[in-house]
Amino acid sequence: MKISVIGCGYLGAVHAATLASMGHTVVGIDVDAQKVAHLNKGFAPFHEPGLDELLKDGFATGRLSFSAEFEDAASASLHFLCVGTPQSKTSDTADLSYLIAATKSLLPHLAKGAVLVGKSTVPVGTVDMLRGVLARRPDVLLGWNPEFLRQGTAVKDSLVPDRLVYGVPGGNSSAAGVPVTKALDAVYEPLISAGIPRLVCNFATAELIKSAANAFLATKVSFINAMAELCDASGADVSELSEAMGLDPRIGNRYLHAGLGFGGGCLPKDIRSFRAQARALDVSSVEEWMGVVDSVNLGQRARTVEVARELCRGHLSGRTVTVLGAAFKPDTDDIRDSPALDVALQLAAAGAHVTVTDPKAINNAWMRYPQLRFESSTTRALEGAELVLLLTEWEEYRSLSPEAVGALVRRRTVLDARNVLDAAAWEAAGWTVRGLGTGATAEASTVTAPVISVDNSKRGVTIL
Ligand SMILES: NC(=O)C1=CN([C@@H]2O[C@H](COP(=O)(O)OP(=O)(O)OC[C@H]3O[C@@H](n4cnc5c(N)ncnc54)[C@H](O)[C@@H]3O)[C@@H](O)[C@H]2O)C=CC1
Ligand SMILES: O=C(O)[C@H]1O[C@H](OP(=O)(O)OP(=O)(O)OC[C@H]2O[C@@H](n3ccc(=O)[nH]c3=O)[C@H](O)[C@@H]2O)[C@H](O)[C@@H](O)[C@@H]1O
DSSP states (O other): OEEEEEOOSTTHHHHHHHHHHTTOEEEEEOSOHHHHHHHHTTOOSSOOTTHHHHHHHHHHHTOEEEESOGGGGTTOSEEEEOOOOOBOSSSSSBOOHHHHHHHHHHGGGOOTTOEEEEOSOOOTTHHHHHHHHTTTOTTSEEEEOOOOOOTTSHHHHHHSOSOEEEEOTTOTTOGGGHHHHHHHHHHTHHHHHTTOOEEEEOHHHHHHHHHHHHHHHHHHHHHHHHHHHHHHHHTOOHHHHHHHHHTSTTTOSTTOOOSSOOOSSSHHHHHHHHHHHHHHTTOHHHHHHHHHHHHHHHHHHHHHHHHHHHHTTTOOTTOEEEEEOOSSSTTOOOOTTOHHHHHHHHHHHTTOEEEEEOSSOHHHHHHHOTTSEEOSOHHHHHTTOSEEEEOSOOHHHHTOOHHHHHTTOSSOEEEETTSOSOHHHHHHTTOEEEESSSSHHHHHHHSOSSOOOOOTTTTOOOOO
16 A cells, blocks of 8 residues: 655654555655655664664665655555644643644645545544545545554554554444545554454544543553652652552553653643643543642652752752763653653752763753753763762663762762662662652651661661
């Protein structure tokens, strides 16, 4: 099948390459000519494991190309819309202007009876709005096929997704939806043959499935982070608590890792958009719920700064601080709404001398926040630190040797805001280790000064 993918960012570039690997002839269209040039050289314009290989395979077969000209999409019979839907600059709502602009640019090049399928994450009602944009082309069939891939594992998630969701006119039982369902079945034939579940529903349901899934994931993270706060206040350990909770298969331990919280180009803006949708639909329960999830999440960033201040004996001003991690999660160079950079900025605003390092995201971070100091070498970044903060849990930071790092820093104090270090091993090497939700506040408040020792089996704070 001849397919176009409109918008070739973190979602669209992966989607285009995946479709080519399934045997389709695919052209990716993007208004960013630099991105298109990069992709046409066979390289991903961002860090995504496995994508370069998939792009090269696509070019080798001659089935994959990229272009900045919409007319190059004219021969496709099916078009996927993958442009951004960021948070509006002035409110919680999603900015749909890129989606509208892309649809308008594509309009003159749509063949008779072409199928136009959205993959971007959108508020409920968006397909109806786009129908209006396409009012002069009733022959064009519309579908919505939300995407659930995660950055860092996007290639694997696309080749073996958990499920396929099709939003079609009238939903599952309607004859009007059959042509779109058939077209999408033809696109995803290898996945359907492999037994990947597929659900067909109406547009509102498809739009809400995506928003609800991200809202649930965000809820799970904020739930465990709220528990982390309770653990700190009571002397419990959130890692043990989440492990025990997760052993109940009804709960499950995935996405139940407490720490600095969620960021990125999707979850934060999606829960805010969801909140705005609930408000517009007068559903106060969802509106309030999303508000709490968001504020617990942002609260983790503020708590991290407060713990850092505590570990610097109350004063961040003038302290030499090293931040490990700039990306919003490991295995990506994406810094959109990165919790790590948010904390780094807050530390710098409090007067600390902050050096940020990251295996892949330094360039993006430096272009966005030139006021921060960046260092690409982990060793150089750590030299002379009075406090080390682990804020993005890249494997190379998880596996750092406490002895080797200890030889670089001025003071062996680490705030492991992702709760991933082996605290006992670091403490044995003379480090003061603090996590989030490890019972530290309760321990600190129940002891009388001067404190000589703490329970080494826990990640307790050592008060100096
Ligand atoms: N990043 C992810 O892991 C996932 C993203 N999504 C959703 O997919 C959508 C895209 O997200 P990302 O790929 O992360 O964003 P992105 O910002 O990386 O990519 C968007 C791309 O669209 C291009 N673009 C903007 N206006 C255009 C136009 N008028 N015509 C053609 N191209 C245009 C931009 O130049 C950019 O390359 C969003 O709605 C997001 O919520 C859904 C699932 C996963
Ligand atoms: O709509 C989207 O764009 C995507 O958003 C998320 O994917 P992504 O943002 O790429 O990455 P996640 O692995 O979900 O992590 C998001 C954030 O949550 C944080 N997180 C995740 C899991 C956890 O247990 N604890 C936790 O703090 C991560 O550090 C990261 O900052 C969803 O997982 C995808 O299913 C969805 O398609």
